[in-house]
Every structure is written in structure tokens, then in C-alpha cells.
Amino acid sequence: MERLSLHQFKVLGVAVLIGTTVLPLPSLVITAAGRDGWMSVIPGYAAAIPYGLLLLSLLKKFPGKNLLEISEEVLGKWVGKGIGLFYIAVMTYFGGLVISQAGRIYTNTIMPLTPEWVFHLGLTILVLLIGLGGIEVLARFSEVVFPMFLLSMAALMLFNISYLEDGELEPILAQGIIPVVKGSLKLLPFAMEYILFLAALLPFLPSDQFAQKNMKKSILQLSLFAGALGMLGVIINILSFGPGDFYRQDYGVITLANMVELRRTMSGGESILEMFGTGAIIIKGAAYYLAAHWGIKTVFGLKSKFWCLALAGAFFSVALMINRDVDMLIEIELVDKFVILPFAGLWIPGIWIIARWRKRGQT
């Protein structure tokens, strides 16, 4: 049985939490809280903490099982399989959207003439290869690639210092705390995206005694670290664009990278950022691929390579279905808000409450 180390668990967690969400994150919080949007980020990502703790609590009661298996045990076979089926559909559809997003970022910025399907196909193949390798391959990939993504982000912020507007964060809390809370609520789906992945990852969590002791702490650390990274990104965006200009941006980070001029050359820093950003997107895409793959294994018991290829085909098809940028952004927002958030928000506490209630009944 494959197992993650504690370090791999943390890096993978941060990568899935912040990986692609760092792109739309600033515009979401700025829309809600304006200049104070940066304050919304850490509380928003911290929503992953209670849900993560609930999952750990369930893992303790049902060792070695993922949440789909636990659901079948707690809610009965057919209800559990129904939830599993829905889970597979959500992970597949959202994974496809993540691939689509990556391709669209390329065609929107540095390679507009290349057909989108080329990016979608390339990314799907990479996701498939990682998926075939399993969770350890994904974890190792994250350990190598994600720090590079963070370094490229840090370099991007450093090189943009000369464009920062003094005092854009002031006045602080001029509109009160309510907009900040609203901003945090907008980020809840991001935390739930990770939690849904974690629900299927449970059997692969580190099992040694030291890791067991530190799992709760690790979830706390990775959520807060992802939140802090996101907050830094939002602060840089606000200082660079101001809330008004930033409100108009779909991907402010890319615009920011474009302003990093490689002296008297044609390309901007966005090509470098996108190179490492692709790595982050592959991590997230592969995470959803594996989650859907484990779901298929759990619900249908299908393990052959044919189903792996079929799943990759489904990812590719979803990515191809979206034709316009605005459609893709709205689709991601809708799935986040009306599918992932309510699904994870109800499913995990629901199972936890029922499992606890049944145990009490038994005792």
C-alpha cells in the first residue's frame, strides 16, 4: 500500500489548496472586500481545518478506508454508491475544468495561435502519466515542482516592487469587518476543493506513530501556510493595481508577470511564471484524476488500465467542451459554489454525525 510521508502530505496539501486558486483568488476577495480583501484569505483557507479534522476523526474510526467506503458502511451500500457516483462525476468534471483553465491561460497570454486542444492534450497526458504512477509519484512531483512555482511567484513579486503604489492598502477596515467576512465566505469552495481530494486520500495518509500524532497539526499548518501565500499574493496585487483596476482582471497574477520585463526582449515574465504554473495545475489536475480513479475503484471495483485511459479521455473531453474564457470562468465558479461547496459542506459533517450517532446507538 502506497503511503505519503508527513512532508509529502503537507506539500501536496498546500499545492492542491493554492495551486490554481491563486489565480482567481485576488479578484474574488477584492470584489467582496476591496482594499481589505487580503484579510479574507487566511480565514477562507482556514475553513479546510475543521473539515480536515472531521476526516481524520472518521479515519480513526474506519482505518484504511476512504470516505466513499466509509459512506457505504455508514449510509448503506446503495446510498454510499450513489454518493460515490456523484463524487466521481464532480472530480472528473472539475478536473477537466482545471485542464481547460490551464490551456486557456496559455492561449490568452503567450501562445494565442496554438490550438487549445494541443495544451489540453499535453496536460491530460501528463496528468494521466502521474495518475498511472499513483499517489507517491504525485507527491514526489509536488515536492520538486511546487517549490519552483513558489519561487517563481516570489521572484515575480520582487521584480514588481518598483510598480507598487504606496498606501494602496489604506484605509484599513474603512467599510468595517462585514465585507472581509463576505470575502472569506467566497473562498470556502477553494478549501472544499482540497477537502474533497482529502476524502479520497485518507487511506494513503502517513501511518507511522509520529505522523499519526502530528496529522492534526499538519492540517492546521498546511491550511494556514496556503492562506498566508494567498494573502501575500492578494497584497501584491492590491499594491500593484489598486482595487479598482484589479477588479477588472480575471488573472491579475499573469498581468503582473507580464510587467516583469526581460530587458529589451519580446517576452515578459509571464512565460516563466506559466511554465511553473503549469506544474501547479498538473498537480491539481492529477489530484482530481487520482480522486476520481479511486472513486471508480471503490464504487465499481474497476482497476484495469482501460478505465484509467477512459478517465483521462473524460478529462480531455470536458476541457474541450468549453469554448470561451468567460464560459470557463463562470463554469468553475458555478461548480465551486453550487456543487463542491454544498457537497463537501454537507457530506463530511453528515457522515461524521451519523457515524457518531450510530456508535452511540450501538453502545
Place this chain on the structure above:
Amino acid sequence: MRKCVINIGLIISMLFLSGCWGHREVEEMAWVMAVGIDQGSTPDSYLITYQVVLPKSGEGGGASSDSWTVSVEGKSVRDTAERVYNMLYKQPFLGTMEEIIIGDKVAKQGINDVVDFFQRYYRMRRTMHIMVTKGEAKDVLNTEPRFNQSASLTLMHIFDHNEKTSVYPPTRLERYLTLIHRDNSAQLLPVVNIIEPDDQQIQYEEKEKSKELEVRGAGVLRRDRLVDYLSDEETKGAMWLDDEVNERIITAVDEESGITLGGTVVSTKTDFSVSKEEGEECLHFNIKAHVVLNAVEGEWAMDQREWQEFLNEGEKKLANVIEGECQKAIQKAKDIKVDFIRAGRFVERKNPKYWSTVKDDWENILPDFPITVKADVTITHNGTARNGPVNWSE
């Protein structure tokens, strides 16, 4: 069999790994360095001037470039770009653009429509400079400065060393787009002027190519419309208030002794505060500047004590010059009721509650809003010699 298929696959894949599909050599491209935007012959058209630099191999193996300027009339910038594509034997590349020059007439009508293309098109970079000219942008780009460079390259180099003088706001597109979204947004764009011999106290020999370009002063924008121009001193004052001065040459004259002090500001910081005085909100600017003394002109000779006293007085004189420039900028903002000194934004930062009550009527409140400026100059170095080249015994 399996090995054979893999080997054939690998050999075939080599064909696709050259990495040179759709490549374009640098020599095949025409780099668009600047675009000028003027009013066209009809109210809904623009005259767009493109300045293109064509790289070529120069004498002695070095690289050099020719420039090519063309004006095309059309409904939009994109519209005219198409015509330029069909005119040039090389492929125009817009990603190298460094300047957008906007003619007076277009600037007065509003520039957001023309700016949209530059902030949206994927090849453009928001770091390009945006400026206005009192005449036509076409004339600016058709100027051939005596150094035999194109106008666009000349302007690019002028902006490169702007921080050595800090006499105009080097507004980039990204800053324009940031400031346009503020409450009561007003901002400054640098003004590019065409200089001719004996023009504006500048003299040089008149030859075939006898024009020069100078960036000086600023145009005031209310939202996206040009409403006025600032004088040199008003622009300098606005630069102090906005804390945009890096280095600045500064001169003060002591009218009593007739001594002229000339120095370079090497570091400066403008702070601001908002306080309530006699029941009214008041904005205070506090400027601290460090100056290196470069020239002390006049008939004088002093010992150490007198020199120390003289420098103390000199610091005050230099501070007066800075305060005077700032006061001129403030007065201009009050006179034209356009807050290009961003007083409203400073008030908002320090007292958002008060700002929310005045922001809708700010332009009418600004003329009577109390604003004070205090400059504090320290002469950190005065050179190796104390006295000037005068005969001590005399």
C-alpha cells in the same frame, strides 16, 4: 514487435522535436516602438502614427537600426494596424512598444477608448509610457533628433534617465490604469515637446535635422480627459507632493548677498498627515530632502563658522524653493478644481469617515480645503572646497 513499435515511434517523434515551428527570425520583424494618436479627418476617426524600428547589421559587425514612420487613418488602433501589416515587407511586432503619444485634441476628448487596445492585446506590456503633446503626436514621431536616432528611441532613453532629474511624471500605462479607478480620479501625464533652435532658451546650430525632443511639464487629466497643462514649476511641485522625486537639481538665490546655491537632491521623502484644526480637517505635507551642494556662485569668502551659518541659511532657502513649487501645484489644483495632487486620496487614507462625507463634492471643497507644506532640507555634502575661486585677501 513491441520494441520495434517503440523505436519507430521514437524516430518519428524526432521530427516533431525541432522546436522551430512557426519561428520568425529577428531580422524578419519590424519592431513597433511607439504609437501616436491624433484626431482623424472626421470626429469618429483617429490618425494613428506608427514608428517602426527595423534592425539591420551595422558597420563593423555591430547592430544598428533604421526607423520607419507611417500615419494611417481609421476607426480604431486595431483597424489601422491591419493597414500597416499590409504595407511593410517585414512583420510588425507590437510587443516592443515603449510609448503611446496622444495628441492634444484626442486627449481633450478622452483617452480610455484608445488605451483599451494597449491594455488588452496580449502582446502589449503595461510598462509602456503614456504621454501627451500640445500639438500632434504625428509631428513628434516624425521628428528626427540630431543624434540620428528615431523619436521613439530618443524618448525611450529620455524616460530611462528620468529619475536623475524628476521634473515630469513618468507615467506608465499600469499607473494610468490604477489611478483612473480612484474616487475623483485625476492624474498627470508627461508632455513631450518639439524643440527648435532658439526655442525655449535652447540654442544650437541649425542644420538639416535641427529638431530635438524634450519631455517637460505635465498635462492634467480629469478622469480620462485632458483639462489643462501645468507649468514646469507646478509639475515639479506635484512631483514633490506625490513623493515621486528621486534626484532633482535645485537652485536658490539669496537676494541679500546675491549668492546662488545649486545642489542635487539625492534622497527625499514626502510624508503627509491629516489633522483637525479649528474644527476643520487640514492636510499637511512634510518633505525631507538631502542635498549635495554642487555650486555656490557669488563674491564671498568665509571661515568655518561663517560657512556653517551660511549653510544653515542655505538649507532654509532651498526648503523655500521646494515649498514654493509645492504651493504653486496646490494653487493650480485649487484653481482648476482638479485634484491632481491627490489630496483627496491622502485624506481618504487618514480619515476615511470624513472622506465618505466629502468625496462626492470634493472638487468644490478642494479650493477651500486647507493644505500646508513644510520642507526640511539638509545639505549633507558641500564638496571638498569651502570658498569659491575668489581671492581671500580681497
